[in-house]
Amino acid sequence: MSLLDDFFTRALVAAFGVALVAAPLGCFLIWRRMAFFGDATAHGALFGVALAIALNFPIWLGALGVALGMALIVLALSARQHSSDTVLSVLTHSALALALLMLAVLPRARLNLEGLLFGDILAVTHADLGVIWCGGLLIAGLLGLHWQGLLTVTLNPDLAKASGLAPRRYDLVLMIALSLVIAIGIEIIGALLISALLIIPAASARSFAKTPEAMAGFAAGFGVLASMAGLGLSLALDTPAGPSIVAVSAALFALAQLARLRLS
Amino acid sequence: MTRPSLLKTTGLCLSQGRRDVIDNVDLELSLGEIVTIVGPNGSGKTTLLKGLIGAIDPSSGEIQRAPNLKIGYVPQKLALDATFPLTVRRFLNLPKPRTGRDIARVLAQTGASGLEKRAVQDLSGGQFQRVLLARALMDDPNLLMLDEPTTGLDQAGCAQFYKEIAALRDTTGCAVLMVSHDLHVVMAASDRVICLNGHVCCQGTPAHVAADPAYRALFGKEADGAFALYRHEHDHTHHHDHEPVGQVNAQR
Numbered sequence: 001m002s003l004l005d006d007f008f009t010r011a012l013v014a015a016f017g018v019a020l021v022a023a024p025l026g027c028f029l030i031w032r033r034m035a036f037f038g039d040a041t042a043h044g045a046l047f048g049v050a051l052a053i054a055l056n057f058p059i060w061l062g063a064l065g066v067a068l069g070m071a072l073i074v075l076a077l078s079a080r081q082h083s084s085d086t087v088l089s090v091l092t093h094s095a096l097a098l099a100l101l102m103l104a105v106l107p108r109a110r111l112n113l114e115g116l117l118f119g120d121i122l123a124v125t126h127a128d129l130g131v132i133w134c135g136g137l138l139i140a141g142l143l144g145l146h147w148q149g150l151l152t153v154t155l156n157p158d159l160a161k162a163s164g165l166a167p168r169r170y171d172l173v174l175m176i177a178l179s180l181v182i183a184i185g186i187e188i189i190g191a192l193l194i195s196a197l198l199i200i201p202a203a204s205a206r207s208f209a210k211t212p213e214a215m216a217g218f219a220a221g222f223g224v225l226a227s228m229a230g231l232g233l234s235l236a237l238d239t240p241a242g243p244s245i246v247a248v249s250a251a252l253f254a255l256a257q258l259a260r261l262r263l264s
Numbered sequence: 265m266t267r268p269s270l271l272k273t274t275g276l277c278l279s280q281g282r283r284d285v286i287d288n289v290d291l292e293l294s295l296g297e298i299v300t301i302v303g304p305n306g307s308g309k310t311t312l313l314k315g316l317i318g319a320i321d322p323s324s325g326e327i328q329r330a331p332n333l334k335i336g337y338v339p340q341k342l343a344l345d346a347t348f349p350l351t352v353r354r355f356l357n358l359p360k361p362r363t364g365r366d367i368a369r370v371l372a373q374t375g376a377s378g379l380e381k382r383a384v385q386d387l388s389g390g391q392f393q394r395v396l397l398a399r400a401l402m403d404d405p406n407l408l409m410l411d412e413p414t415t416g417l418d419q420a421g422c423a424q425f426y427k428e429i430a431a432l433r434d435t436t437g438c439a440v441l442m443v444s445h446d447l448h449v450v451m452a453a454s455d456r457v458i459c460l461n462g463h464v465c466c467q468g469t470p471a472h473v474a475a476d477p478a479y480r481a482l483f484g485k486e487a488d489g490a491f492a493l494y495r496h497e498h499d500h501t502h503h504h505d506h507e508p509v510g511q512v513n514a515q516r
Contacts, residue, residue, distance in 0.1 A: 030345075030347045031345050031347055031348045032345075033345065148357075148358060148359045148360070148361070149359055151358055151359070152358045152359040154348070155342065155344065155348075155350075155355075155358060156339055156342050156343075157319075158314060158317070158319045158337070158339050159337065159339055159342070160359070161317065161318060161319040162317045162318075162319065162335060162337035163359050163360075165359060203347075206347050206349065209349040210349050210351055210383065211349055211350065211351060211354045212348065212349060212350065212354070214349065215349050
């Protein structure tokens with residue numbers, strides 16, 4: 001494990017772990033027009049982080065619990081014909097405000113608000129790597145096992161039902177996967193930027209793909225590329241790591257759009 | 265000749281949200297018949313179809329399904345997001361992986377051969393309709409359910425489509441349940457017509473329904489036109505090229 005003793009290598013391994021699963025999951029968020037959902041859930045998850053700090057349990061666990069809780073509430077309410085955009089907005093801002101309130105009354109020494117909002121990937125420990133890769137494998141397994149069904153439900157829920165699939169079950173799978181991504185990503189990339197890792201690589205991949213699998217693969221590739229180049233940039237220019245990764249990701253997106261213009 | 269019953273509803277009620285859409289509907293479908301549901305907008309046609317495929321649970325009443333019932337469902341529309349890359353081949357592989365031979369077979373059956381590599385978003389309305397139909401035929405269903413299958417097709421395209429549906433019924437022996445707003449073509453292409461407006465207003469052979477006051481009250485002038493056309497076709501178009509499809513069926 002001597003290789004992982006280097007903080008930069010650890011940061012790379014952590015970023016790969018998150019990017020490889022966030023990008024394919026991000027494809028589903030895009031296909032289902034749920035980009036805002038990812039964003040809102042991540043912001044709300046800060047409440048879980050505040051709870052975890054206050055009650056002294058792992059941050060990823062707090063983020064996971066609150067993200068999942070929010071996702072399930074939105075799922076349940078949207079089934080009863082509430083507009084999920086509105087519900088989401090109410091939930092996410094309530095959770096965010098609660099989180100900021102709690103963080104304000106907690107002893108100063110115990111937190112670093114900037115780290116929570118933007119992540120601190122260069123401070124990743126061996127234990128963090130364990131959590132990230134275990135969570136990542138879990139997400140990959142979830143998506144892989146339900147892949148065909150997830151695609152069918154995304155296509156059209158009625159068509160899925162006519163084929164004997166239960167759309168709710170696949171919605172739940174997506175919610176769990178999303179919560180897991182937020183849980184493993186919130187400490188390294190931060191609550192504000194984690195959804196960029198979900199959405200931007202997937203959006204960049206669209207113009208190069210003819211099938212959903214190809215889009216997920218390209219998205220993962222873009223995510224890994226952005227992680228490497230972003231961390232390199234951060235090291236060279238001494239810029240914050242999380243924002244550097246997202247900035248490179250955005251630049252790759254712009255390049256992908258240019259490439260598409262030339263292709264067509 | 266009595267044909268085996270595939271599906272039967274008794275006092276079926278369905279609601280969407282808090283709204284009761286379908287009220288006390290009794291209907292029965294048998295192997296080999298083409299049944300068309302007509303009704304104004306908001307009359308619950310799509311809801312009824314969704315109830316029959318099991319996508320909506322009945323709020324009361326019951327649906328009896330034959331043990332060997334196999335439904336092929338063609339939804340009204342597939343709002344496929346432009347960001348979802350999907351070829352026809354990949355689409356036909358959902359949710360179950362299929363062999364290339366199976367895919368070629370169903371595409372040939374619906375006159376859509378050779379479209380495998382095309383992006384679903386690039387298809388014309390008519391091509392997409394055929395691909396949707398091909399997907400529904402994948403498991404050799406004995407009941408085909410089509411929700412407004414001719415939306416976006418012109419009159420000639422509609423006529424052609426119904427002709428092919430009738431031919432499919434003749435070769436496979438399956439039953440067909442369609443929802444349509446296109447009274448003119450429906451009247452000629454169906455064995456039985458169900459006129460729906462939340463409840464069943466009237467049903468029977470096209471001739472019977474067309475003459476029914478309830479149907480005429482529901483569709484007004486349009487009904488008169490369709491009825492006239494239907495009578496006209498019935499009387500003397502047997503040898504014309506533009507003979508409407510399924511006329512022979514309509515006469516049974």
